Structures are given as structure tokens and as C-alpha cells.
Amino acid sequence: MTVLQIIFLLAAAITLGSAVMVVSSRRMMHVALWLVLTLFGVAILFALLEIRFFVVVQVLIYIGAIAILIIFAVMLTRHSLEDVGPHFNRGWWIAILACFATFSGLVAVLSSWSKFQTIIRTIPAGGEDILSLGKAFIDPAGYVIPFEVASVLLLAALIGAIFVASERKEGKR
Amino acid sequence: MGFLHFLSDPITFLANWLQGLLLGVGIPAGIVQFILFVIGAGALATAAMMFVIFLIWLERKAIARLQDRLGPNRVGPWGIFQTIPDMIKIFTKEFITPTGADIIPYNLAPILAVAGVLMVWSVIPLAISVVGMNLNVGVLYIIAVGSLGELGIIMAGFGSNNKFALLGGFRAVALLVSYEVPMVISLLVPVMLAGSMGMTDIAQAQNVWYIWLTPAAALIFLITSIAENGRAPFDLTEADSEIVAGFNIEYSGLKFGMFYVADFLHSFTIAMVFSVLFLGGWRGPGAEQIPILGFIYLMIKAGLIEFLIIWIRGSLPRFRIDQMMDVNWKVLTPLSLSIVVVTAVLDKLIPVEQTVFRIFAFLVVNLAVLLITGWLIEVFKTRRPRPVVSKTQRPVARPENVAANSNSGD
Numbered sequence: 376m377t378v379l380q381i382i383f384l385l386a387a388a389i390t391l392g393s394a395v396m397v398v399s400s401r402r403m404m405h406v407a408l409w410l411v412l413t414l415f416g417v418a419i420l421f422a423l424l425e426i427r428f429f430v431v432v433q434v435l436i437y438i439g440a441i442a443i444l445i446i447f448a449v450m451l452t453r454h455s456l457e458d459v460g461p462h463f464n465r466g467w468w469i470a471i472l473a474c475f476a477t478f479s480g481l482v483a484v485l486s487s488w489s490k491f492q493t494i495i496r497t498i499p500a501g502g503e504d505i506l507s508l509g510k511a512f513i514d515p516a517g518y519v520i521p522f523e524v525a526s527v528l529l530l531a532a533l534i535g536a537i538f539v540a541s542e543r544k545e546g547k548r
Numbered sequence: 549m550g551f552l553h554f555l556s557d558p559i560t561f562l563a564n565w566l567q568g569l570l571l572g573v574g575i576p577a578g579i580v581q582f583i584l585f586v587i588g589a590g591a592l593a594t595a596a597m598m599f600v601i602f603l604i605w606l607e608r609k610a611i612a613r614l615q616d617r618l619g620p621n622r623v624g625p626w627g628i629f630q631t632i633p634d635m636i637k638i639f640t641k642e643f644i645t646p647t648g649a650d651i652i653p654y655n656l657a658p659i660l661a662v663a664g665v666l667m668v669w670s671v672i673p674l675a676i677s678v679v680g681m682n683l684n685v686g687v688l689y690i691i692a693v694g695s696l697g698e699l700g701i702i703m704a705g706f707g708s709n710n711k712f713a714l715l716g717g718f719r720a721v722a723l724l725v726s727y728e729v730p731m732v733i734s735l736l737v738p739v740m741l742a743g744s745m746g747m748t749d750i751a752q753a754q755n756v757w758y759i760w761l762t763p764a765a766a767l768i769f770l771i772t773s774i775a776e777n778g779r780a781p782f783d784l785t786e787a788d789s790e791i792v793a794g795f796n797i798e799y800s801g802l803k804f805g806m807f808y809v810a811d812f813l814h815s816f817t818i819a820m821v822f823s824v825l826f827l828g829g830w831r832g833p834g835a836e837q838i839p840i841l842g843f844i845y846l847m848i849k850a851g852l853i854e855f856l857i858i859w860i861r862g863s864l865p866r867f868r869i870d871q872m873m874d875v876n877w878k879v880l881t882p883l884s885l886s887i888v889v890v891t892a893v894l895d896k897l898i899p900v901e902q903t904v905f906r907i908f909a910f911l912v913v914n915l916a917v918l919l920i921t922g923w924l925i926e927v928f929k930t931r932r933p934r935p936v937v938s939k940t941q942r943p944v945a946r947p948e949n950v951a952a953n954s955n956s957g958d
Binding site: 408428440 | 688694696
């Protein structure tokens with residue numbers, strides 16, 4: 376086993392372990408902090424693949440923006456920040472069954488895919504080529520339509536948020 | 549000759565010497581590389597922390613002189629060693645953990661706060677040959693790492709089990725999340741001009757300092773990074789008169805010291821990042837032949853910016869939270885967006901070869917955008933004036949007031 380494999384196993388263990396803690400912790404704030412650790416684990420996996428851009432974007436967007444907003448929302452909305460009561464209901468075994476079925480289905484489908492066995496290409500010493508990634512996003516032959524659709528979706532979400540926030544203010548007056 | 553070579557580029561000289569030594573012993577090249585990285589990271593972090601000792605003295609002395617006080621003046625000439633006894637005192641203090649504190653976030657918070665600042669240093673090119681890691685996404689990395697500091701502040705505010713700390717945490721998060729928007733947008737401008745996100749490439753591309761090309765982006769970056777640091781006039785995260793000390797209220801001893809160090813180190817880190825992005829970094833006469841000159845130039849530039857930051861801290865009053873949000877969302881964000889559009893258009897219109905005309909056009913357009921912004925602010929101020937919070941004249945500690953009170957009282 377090489378050093379990289381050991382690091383990969385450690386990172387995977389951290390990711391999965393903290394993901395379990397996300398759904399099993401009782402205090403909402405702990406849940407959010409465990410989520411941060413999970414996202415960090417994913418960033419380590421990207422780092423092992425030497426994709427620096429994705430590492431940085433993972434930390435910037437998922438930890439710097441999304442996780443912090445979740446924490447903010449948790450701090451503002453929950454009164455006690457603590458969850459009491461049982462963690463499981465009667466249907467827990469159905470959930471486990473469904474998860475297992477989905478996971479094995481995904482593995483079965485992916486392993487029959489021809490590109491599943493692709494060997495990872497080594498990235499040149501200067502780092503990966505962000506320029507071509509950016510060009511692919513705005514290239515008509517590339518991904519311009521998904522990119523624009525995603526931005527329209529985000530714009531719609533933004534307008535919706537403004538509408539919801541401003542409507543409440545009007546009602547007060 | 550060897551000694552002169554050492555003087556001109558000490559870090560590279562030492563690294564090469566150590567590498568040769570370790571390889572000579574028979575250690576494999578990969579592990580030698582790893583050892584060198586570990587030593588480099590440790591040395592850089594230690595040097596940065598040691599530098600804070602000087603920074604704290606500088607800030608205290610400068611603020612004192614700005615406020616017409618003497619400042620530290622007992623230990624050493626001009627009190628320059630004042631921080632060292634303070635440091636020893638803080639080492640000996642007791643760690644107090646408040647009841648009901650959430651132990652792990654509470655103790656992790658100061659570490660994250662310092663780590664978030666120190667990690668920025670790894671991508672700053674200190675000289676032409678000395679850079680911790682030439683990341684191709686250096687600018688994004690700086691912002692991403694900054695969010696770790698935010699996380700530290702949230703954890704401190706939450707973990708302390710104190711209402712003031714929680715309030716300070718809230719304010720800090722609101723401040724940091726909002727000011728990140730114009731900061732990221734304004735950072736796009738040097739990235740567009742240099743055609744790269746790497747800090748080394750941006751420094752290398754600056755034949756003309758970018759502050760001449762985009763003074764508006766530089767101004768936005770300076771304002772937003774002062775806000776990210778949470779120092780005056782954006783120090784409502786730790787407003788002493790409102791929420792006592794904010795997120796770090798429950799910390800004592802060295803844990804408080806860590807927040808303190810993170811704060812002061814952050815301001816100098818901002819100054820360094822600003823110098824690299826807008827003032828040419830290590831560039832200057834002779835810096836390519838003699839790398840240590842580049843380091844000296846960078847330190848001089850960063851020192852000037854640091855003094856500017858201290859000056860702002862010493863002269864401006866604190867923003868209220870609504871004013872802070874207004875400045876961000878109604879002024880800085882639209883301004884930064886328009887600067888990005890203007891820069892993109894100008895960059896394509898004027899070829900790089902016409903250097904003088906290019907600088908002139910960029911400068912004029914940037915100043916025009918700034919002036920239009922100022923004019924718009926004035927227009928909107930007259931259309932919807934700021935509500936006055938207090939109408940009655942409140943007593944102020946002026947000499948005539950004190951005299952009047954003592955006359956009527958006795």
C-alpha cells in the first residue's frame with residue numbers, strides 16, 4: 376500500500392464517518408459542523424486527484440458559502456438548537472433497504488459502463504488547464520446551454536428570495 | 549562568491565544546500581521533497597508569527613500617536629519590546645472554560661482563526677524565487693482559506709455558550725458573507741488583466757502596477773478586506789460598547805492570544821495580498837537579479853498599506869449594521885460589477901502594445917466610474933435622506949460642558 380492509498384482510506388473514513396454523524400447528531404449545530412468535516416473530506420479526495428481548482432472551489436463554495444449559510448440558518452431559526460425525541464421511527468429498515476438497493480444498483484450500472492476502468496491521467500506540473508475549462512463553459516459546441524440554464528435557474532431563485540423577503544415587509548406596513 | 553550568492557538569495561541557497569545534504573545521505577528524492585516542504589511551512593509560519601510581535605507594537609504605537617497619546621514607551625527604545633512581556637504574561641494565564649461550552653468547537657476556533665490566516669502566506673510570492681506553492685488558482689485559494697477563518701469565528705461564537713459571543717458571531721458571519729461578494733468580483737479584475745489566477749503570474753504580469761490600471765478595483769478590494777478582517781470601521785463584530793467583545797468574550801490566556809494574533813496577522817496579510825495584486829509584489833529595480841531586494845520591496849509596499857489600514861482604523865468611527873449592509877449591497881457590489889464590465893471591454897478594445905494609451909484610458913475610465921458612483925450616492929442621499937436616530941443634543945465631554953455642569957451643580 377502506498378502513502379497515497381493510506382491517505383485516501385483516511386480521507387474516505389473521515390468523509391463517511393462524519394456523514395454518519397451528520398444524520399445521527401442531536402444538536403443542530405453539531406450537525407452543521409459535521410457537515411463541514413464531510414465536505415472537507417471530499418476536498419481531500421479532490422486533492423488526491425491533483426485537481427487544485429476543484430479543491431479550492433469545494434472549500435470556497437461548499438464550506439465558505441453553503442455550510443456557513445446553513446449554520447447561519449440553524450442559529451437563526453431553531454429555538455433550542457437541540458433535538459429531543461427518538462431518532463428512529465418504525466420504517467427505519469425500509470430506508471436501509473432502499474439505500475442498499477440504490478447503492479448496489481448504482482454500482483452495478485457503473486461497473487458495466489465502459490469508462491469505469493479509465494486510468495487516471497496525470498496532470499502536468501503547472502496544474503490543470505483552467506482556461507480550457509472556462510472556454511468549454513461558453514463554447515457553443517461545449518456546455519454553453521447547461522451553463523446558461525443553470526444561471527437562469529439561479530437568477531430565478533434569487534428573484535424568488537427577494538420576492539419572499541419583500542412581500543413580508545409589505546404586509547407589515 | 550558563495551557568500552554573495554547566499555546574501556542575494558538566502559532561502560533558495562539554504563533549500564538547495566539542504567536538498568543536496570539529504571540526497572547525499574541517501575534519502576529518496578520524494579521524501580526529501582516532503583521534508584523540505586515541512587521545514588518550509590514550519591519556518592514560514594514561525595516567521596509570520598514572530599513578525600506579529602513587531603506588528604502589535606507598530607499598531608499600538610501608531611494608533612496611540614494618531615490619538616495624541618504616547619503608546620507603549622517603557623520596554624526598550626520607543627517601547628519596541630513591549631509585546632514580549634505581554635506575550636510572556638499571556639503564556640502564564642489560566643485557561644477558563646465556561647460552563648456549558650461546547651468543548652470541541654470552543655477549543656478548535658482559535659486554531660482555525662490563526663490557521664486560516666497563515667495558510668494565505670503559502671501562496672504569496674515573497675520574491676522571484678521564493679514562493680511556498682505556485683498554485684494556478686492562488687486568488688481563489690486566498691478567498692477559500694478566508695472562509696476557514698469565518699468558520700473559526702462562528703465556532704467561537706457558538707461554542708462559548710454566551711449570548712454576547714453568539715451575537716458577535718452572527719454579526720461576523722453577516723459581515724463576512726456579504727463582503728465576500730464584492731471582494732471576489734473585484735479580484736476578477738487583476739485576474740482578467742494578468743490572464744491567470746496564480747499569484748506569481750499576477751505579480752510577474754505587472755509591468756505597470758495594476759493600481760494605475762484599476763484604482764477602483766484596488767479600492768474595493770482594500771475596503772472589503774478590511775471588512776473581512778473585522779477591524780474599524782467594520783469592527784461591529786467586537787463592538788466593546790454594544791456586545792462587550794463579541795465572539796472572543798469567553799476566551800482567556802493563550803486562546804484569546806490566538807485570536808489577537810490572527811487579527812493582527814490578518815491585517816498584514818491583507819497588506820501583502822494587496823501589494824502582490826495591485827502594487828507589483830516583489831517587482832522593482834534589480835529584484836530579478838537579486839531576489840532579496842524583491843523581498844525588501846514587498847515588505848516596504850506591504851508596510852505602507854499596513855500603515856494605511858492602521859490609519860483608517862484610527863480615524864473612522866464604527867458603522868452601524870444597517871449602514872454596513874448598505875455600503876456593501878448598494879455601493880460596493882454594483883460598483884465592482886460595473887468595474888468588471890468596463891475592464892473586460894477596455895481590455896479587448898485597447899491592445900497591450902499601446903502601453904501609455906492603455907494606462908491613460910483605464911485610469912480615466914476608472915476614475916469616471918468612481919466619480920459617477922459618488923454622484924449617484926449624493927443624488928440618492930438627497931432623494932431619501934438618512935433617518936436621524938437621536939434629535940436632542942446629548943451632553944458631550946467638552947471643556948465648556950464640564951464647566952457649565954460644575955457651575956450649576958455646586
